[in-house]
Amino acid sequence: MSEESTTVTHPFLDLAPLSAEHFAAVEDRVARLMNTSASQDVVIMQGEALLPLEGAIRGTAGPGTVALNVITGPYGQTFGDWLRDCGATVYDLAVPFHTAVTAEQVRAAFAEHPDIDFVSLVHAEAATGNTNPVAEIGAVVREHGALFYLDAVASIAAEPVLPDAWGVDLCVIGAQKAMGGPAGVSAVSVSERAWQRMAANPQAPRHSYLSLLDWKQRWIDGGRTALLHAPAQLEMLALEACVERIESEGLDALMARHASAAAATRAGTLALGGGLEPYVHEAKDAAPVATTLRAPAGTDARELVAKALAVDPVLPLVAGGGALAAEMIRVNHYGPQATRGVVQSSLAALGGALAEAGFAVDLEGARKAVAAAWV
Numbered sequence: 001m002s003e004e005s006t007t008v009t010h011p012f013l014d015l016a017p018l019s020a021e022h023f024a025a026v027e028d029r030v031a032r033l034m035n036t037s038a039s040q041d042v043v044i045m046q047g048e049a050l051l052p053l054e055g056a057i058r059g060t061a062g063p064g065t066v067a068l069n070v071i072t073g074p075y076g077q078t079f080g081d082w083l084r085d086c087g088a089t090v091y092d093l094a095v096p097f098h099t100a101v102t103a104e105q106v107r108a109a110f111a112e113h114p115d116i117d118f119v120s121l122v123h124a125e126a127a128t129g130n131t132n133p134v135a136e137i138g139a140v141v142r143e144h145g146a147l148f149y150l151d152a153v154a155s156i157a158a159e160p161v162l163p164d165a166w167g168v169d170l171c172v173i174g175a176q177k178a179m180g181g182p183a184g185v186s187a188v189s190v191s192e193r194a195w196q197r198m199a200a201n202p203q204a205p206r207h208s209y210l211s212l213l214d215w216k217q218r219w220i221d222g223g224r225t226a227l228l229h230a231p232a233q234l235e236m237l238a239l240e241a242c243v244e245r246i247e248s249e250g251l252d253a254l255m256a257r258h259a260s261a262a263a264a265t266r267a268g269t270l271a272l273g274g275g276l277e278p279y280v281h282e283a284k285d286a287a288p289v290a291t292t293l294r295a296p297a298g299t300d301a302r303e304l305v306a307k308a309l310a311v312d313p314v315l316p317l318v319a320g321g322g323a324l325a326a327e328m329i330r331v332n333h334y335g336p337q338a339t340r341g342v343v344q345s346s347l348a349a350l351g352g353a354l355a356e357a358g359f360a361v362d363l364e365g366a367r368k369a370v371a372a373a374w375v
Contacts, residue, residue, distance in 0.1 A: 152171050290332045
């Protein structure tokens with residue numbers, strides 16, 4: 001028997017090294033997707049979106065920061081925790097999860113606390129199904145002169161994300177939702193004044209995996225010729241493939257598909273009946289990436305979801321998190337799952353679970369409503 005071992009090649013393992021030039025090329029394509037100009041730098045971060053979300057706050061916030069933290073879901077609560085941990089003075093602007101914050105509410109917060117110099121906001125909250133009017137809010141923030149931090153992880157590729165036009169200084173995106181890409185890689189666009197805020201902040205992470213300044217000084221200022229560390233190769237290649245797919249479909253077409261999925265889910269839910277209703281009251285406040293539903297009184301959302309998934313375990317249905325677990329159902333119609341078939345199958349499975357629980361539902365009415373609402 002030969003002593004030589006047989007090496008089996010694998011397409012996911014035996015890959016050529018990812019060069020700095022290749023990394024920069026992917027970064028440029030992501031920057032085009034984010035509609036940024038030369039006034040902002042886009043940095044791809046080698047981790048899930050929580051990495052740049054936390055890094056951006058810790059880089060720009062400190063004991064002298066006075067922050068307005070908008071809470072329309074669980075991520076807003078997390079941002080407030082990080083800001084306080086940095087020593088910032090934080091004023092929370094919380095609104096019910098069934099609605100969106102308004103520019104007028106932000107303006108009122110500035111009037112009450114004129115020393116606010118940092119605003120944190122989530123664009124679309126996939127967890128609660130709402131989306132916030134960033135263009136209008138951005139105009140108010142710009143007028144006040146505060147640094148504007150935006151979580152666009154769920155909204156990118158599902159609805160317009162325009163950091164330059166909206167005056168966003170730190171805009172974080174992730175590939176795993178509407179983009180239909182990998183979860184282990186993310187990106188952030190950074191304005192010049194955000195870089196200046198970081199450089200002047202003695203608490204900003206340096207020589208750290210959380211450090212955006214490291215990427216600025218060692219990657220961007222160095223002409224993007226030498227990477228800080230070995231790149232997450234599989235994730236970078238998956239991100240490149242995901243951007244190629246978006247470019248092939250067209251960003252406008254992709255956003256239209258998400259809008260249709262949201263409108264169809266809402267219309268189908270209302271036609272289905274059985275006590276199931278949209279959690280977000282107004283359609284204009286509903287996120288195109290996911291639709292949240294309120295379970296009928298006397299039912300448990302977790303049980304309804306479990307029964308629906310028993311019929312089809314691949315459906316994008318989950319119960320709400322935390323305190324919302326018993327009352328909220330989320331239909332995640334994003335990326336490849338933003339299709340009429342997925343919406344119809346999701347509502348049919350939920351309708352079956354409701355019928356089993358003794359509720360009267362109109363499955364055919366829901367099917368017709370989905371078809372009519374799909375543009």
